[in-house]
Amino acid sequence: MLLIPCPNCGPRDETEFHYGGQAHVPYPENPNELTDTEWSRYLFYRENPKGIFAERWVHSTGCRQWFNMLRDTVSYDIQAVYPMGTRRPDLAADPAVEAGTASTAADSTTTGTAAPSLSATSLAASPTRTAPEGATK
Amino acid sequence: MAETAASPTQSSAEQNLSARVSPARQLAEAFTAGSLAGTVELSELPFLTMVGLRADAGSETAQRLAAATGGLPAASGAVATTGDTSVLWLGPSEFLVVAPTEAHESLGGDLIPALREALGNDAGQVVDLSANRTTFELVGPRVRAVLEKGCSLDLHPRVFKTGTAFSTEIANIPAILWKTGEDSFRIFPRASFAEFLGRWLLDAMREYASPEVP
């Protein structure tokens, strides 16, 4: 069971969330101009790294908000949580980001408090209106 | 329970109310039988008025809605209470207003029209959700032990403060859990899950009917 640090509600059980697949996949600007190969890339090809993966999650039974997360697909450690529409954080450039592993956080068994520790998860600001990127771009 | 026999002296609103069947009505006797006075007691508070609000936090719309309700909560867990009306935080731009039954428009209450007027034509929502969920009240010194069987939030009082509410899962179903007092919770399950959750809670309470094994 993953313990996922929701940027709005704090750490919650994985069962409260739904998975949204790879993050940062923009809808093509002009789908009609794509070749079949390019269109197949958008439609069927996603990254499948063994290691850090940028992915989308939605806190379905909590705040119902989407967010992005960097997670290690081998250790399942959660390395960063960041708002939809923002760039993927550079883990190497910001060592503080790596402190945000859900499984080892000191408060990992607490409820979402009014002020979840955003600094540990590289969140500059609380996301406001968010939607899956693929749906809006 | 709202089981008043219809009589000719009732107003039409009262007649409407008496014709309603709450989502866990069929469990009313079981709740009474399964409740343990002074230990843990379960009941349904049917037909509370509930209104879903959506507005961008900090926007003018949100400020007008806040003025109508007496305030909007700012973050996860927060509940803004004014008089008998409470607003629960569900998300950064989503709130649930909970008010007594008689606050409902159909019974002459002005809460919903006031909210609708506050929203005006702006982007956002004011939706009557009174029939969407029902309310369970769970009280007594054993409530925490009962809930801990199916809720993964930390229910210890040093973490889960009186007067806070969280949207979470109880017994694998989505529900809102509102701590209304040291030993009392309100639980809002969706109407369709009410019977399941009611039976689950009765089962979870059952062990406390027996004397504690030293």
Place this chain on the structure above:
Amino acid sequence: MSTQHLPEHPDFLWRNPEPKSSYDAVIVGGGGHGLATAYFLAKNHGMTNIAVLEKGWLAGGNMARNTTIIRSNYLWDESAAIYEHALKLWEILPEELEYDFLFSQRGVMNLAHTLGDVRESIRRVGANKLNGVDAEWLDPQQVKELCPILNIRDNIRYPVMGATYQPRAGIAKHDHVAWAFARKCDEMGVDIIQNCEVTGFLKDGDRVVGVKTNRGTINTEKVGLCAAGHSSVLAEMAGFQLPIQSHPLQALVSELHEPVHPTVVMSNHVHVYVSQAHKGELVMGAGVDSYNGYGQRGSFHVIEQQMAAAVELFPIFARAHVLRTWGGIVDTTLDASPIVGLTPVENMFVNCGWGTGGFKGTPAAGMTFAHTIATGTPHRLNKPFSLERFETGALIDEHGAAAVAH
């Protein structure tokens, strides 16, 4: 300390050779598909100067972790053809490999719990019959006759409204299947090299000419990838992408019981499938975990839901104990069908995307993939399962027939 001597080690079924500096073909992945591919390369195409590279121990990945179900009742012509060919091979392989790997044609039932399920199932039975696949539609009473421990009462959340049934389907002992292939491969001169992890590929332009491993570089004319959940990792090393996602898939067994479960029962809707292995343990699988993962483990709530579904369908299981649970990494495609064919890299071929259903396809995957590697062109049976179908749009959507786990 015991002074007694250990008993004699039984005969080894294959050698543990050092890798040679070059081979005619290298198969990456020493699981069922890799071994079957090597077997058919040697037997059907006379290619015996070949190696199977396995990064761990032989058949220690998904081949050791699957729930051993074999069936061919897929919807579309292309799938029915390749899975039915696999089933026909399963029927003759014990004799051909001279190894009784306990292939037991005890039948497989796919339960229907909703009217949508019923419609899809009856449609699939019809399609199966047209393709020469044995298939029947059973009403709940017939379901009960075939599997008396199933709960067919209508007071459960997802009552049994019927089932498709394939009598020739069944299970086999997965380890023995791998050992049977490995022994024959070894006899024909194939080098099975364990603890040999591929770390890169040597290319001459767009053509692969060698494999880099933790045990040195191996020159080769052809490379076949049979790495299931790790196919994306290998493809990336070789410089191309695959439209697959790797997910954890979990399974569990109970402790041993007297024979209580005569067939195999699968339920797409409540996400559980159950058979009873020869030794007596109940073998159960669930759906995949939603997130991508290479950890060979998943989340416990998936096991919990799978057990809940199993106990509702089989009340008798309520007092059984779980002995152990585990996870494997499955490579899923968007149309729930495999990819067997050429790649953008010349002389490199890929067999992947079998998702949760790779075990049943083992012999046909091996036979067609060997043909593809040996001749450079796909076999008639795997031609539709090309990488190009994601560009042409000629998808083979088997979510209905493969649905338990995708």
